Amino acid sequence: MKKNRLKKIVKNIFLNHGLSKSHAEISSNYIIQAELVGASSHGVSRLKMYCDRIKKRLINPKPKIKIKKISQSISHIDANNAIGFVAADIGIKKAIYNAKKTGIGLVGIKNSGHYGLSSFYAEQAVKKKLSVLCFTNAPPAIAPYGSKKKLFGTNPICFGTPTSSKIPFILDTSVSMINRGKIRVAAKQGNLIPENVALDKFGKPTRDAKKALEGVQLPIAGFRGSGLAWMVDILSGVFTGGNHAGRVKDPFDDFSGPQNVGHLFIVMKSNIFVGNNYNKRIKENIKKIKKLPKTQGTKEIFYPGENKYNKYKNNINKNISLTKNIMNDLKNLID
Numbered sequence: 001m002k003k004n005r006l007k008k009i010v011k012n013i014f015l016n017h018g019l020s021k022s023h024a025e026i027s028s029n030y031i032i033q034a035e036l037v038g039a040s041s042h043g044v045s046r047l048k049m050y051c052d053r054i055k056k057r058l059i060n061p062k063p064k065i066k067i068k069k070i071s072q073s074i075s076h077i078d079a080n081n082a083i084g085f086v087a088a089d090i091g092i093k094k095a096i097y098n099a100k101k102t103g104i105g106l107v108g109i110k111n112s113g114h115y116g117l118s119s120f121y122a123e124q125a126v127k128k129k130l131s132v133l134c135f136t137n138a139p140p141a142i143a144p145y146g147s148k149k150k151l152f153g154t155n156p157i158c159f160g161t162p163t164s165s166k167i168p169f170i171l172d173t174s175v176s177m178i179n180r181g182k183i184r185v186a187a188k189q190g191n192l193i194p195e196n197v198a199l200d201k202f203g204k205p206t207r208d209a210k211k212a213l214e215g216v217q218l219p220i221a222g223f224r225g226s227g228l229a230w231m232v233d234i235l236s237g238v239f240t241g242g243n244h245a246g247r248v249k250d251p252f253d254d255f256s257g258p259q260n261v262g263h264l265f266i267v268m269k270s271n272i273f274v275g276n277n278y279n280k281r282i283k284e285n286i287k288k289i290k291k292l293p294k295t296q297g298t299k300e301i302f303y304p305g306e307n308k309y310n311k312y313k314n315n316i317n318k319n320i321s322l323t324k325n326i327m328n329d330l331k332n333l334i335d
């Protein structure tokens with residue numbers, strides 16, 4: 001389907017579920033962006049979930065979002081259970097504003113929901129020549145190192161910075177071996193998941209996506225990944241007033257209350273320490289790494305974000321293809 005047509009459909013679905021024009025515009029925009037960077041697990045496939053939660057008022061379609069100024073650099077947002085896209089969009093814009101004024105902007109957000117890809121927010125800061133760190137927690141998926149029980153989310157860590165070329169450096173990675181969305185898609189389509197990414201509920205390695213969802217996902221790099229997941233839970237949840245320690249609700253399966261996801265954004269002027277030398281230094285840094293001798297089969301060393309940018313460029317004028325299941329979801333949501 002053409003991207004503009006799909007965006008209009010998604011926007012209208014949000015409007016029919018009670019979102020304001022601007023909130024429907026923001027949310028539909030992010031959903032289509034996810035499709036364009038090839039992250040379909042965070043695209044239209046999640047629309048039914050968002051709508052189910054709005055119908056049950058677990059996502060508040062008309063939130064009264066409060067922004068508390070703590071200092072010129074620091075703001076705290078209570079998103080009042082807004083859809084995560086809107087809460088995070090307001091949050092990153094505030095962090096950018098604070099950073100432009102003072103050199104650094106710190107924004108904590110509580111009472112939010114699933115906000116899609118962290119890179120969406122990082123890109124906004126980088127476009128303004130700022131550097132950025134984004135954290136969000138997510139529902140239980142990973143067992144803390146040494147435990148049998150899942151508790152941490154796939155808790156992505158995202159860092160973005162301008163490169164002085166048109167492709168920004170955006171490292172945006174889950175701390176699980178693969179992100180949960182990919183396992184959900186595999187479960188829906190009956191596909192196997194890769195080896196060594198999940199255990200079933202008995203603690204046995206599994207490639208069965210459904211069993212993986214019932215069991216635990218494995219963190220990247222053992223106790224190091226578990227530690228990173230924990231760090232993100234503290235920054236996004238403990239710090240902000242959001243849910244933490246396994247209490248972020250699974251948006252697909254747990255309708256017992258709002259998710260109360262927390263997000264933390266730190267935005268900095270890239271040139272605070274080295275002034276105008278920043279551009280020269282980052283260019284030199286990337287050039288040096290790209291020129292390194294390559295392993296067999298590697299044509300080019302990419303920096304994080306290049307692959308997503310290339311996918312986006314490739315997809316921007318193509319139709320977005322949707323599975324039968326998702327087309328059915330769309331039809332049911334329109335009716």
Ligand SMILES: NC(=O)c1ccc[n+]([C@@H]2O[C@H](COP(=O)([O-])OP(=O)(O)OC[C@H]3O[C@@H](n4cnc5c(N)ncnc54)[C@H](O)[C@@H]3O)[C@@H](O)[C@H]2O)c1
Nearest residue numbers: 115116117118138154156170171172173174179302304305
């Ligand atoms: N909101 C949530 O609760 C939530 C939870 C988990 C993940 N997510 C999102 O899911 C998305 C996908 O996460 P993921 O872990 O599957 O990402 P991924 O594994 O696709 O990529 C991770 C990072 O590695 C980089 N990369 C990929 N291939 C590379 C290569 N060949 N050379 C150099 N760098 C390369 C990518 O640019 C990216 O920055 C992220 O955008 C994340 O924010 C969201």
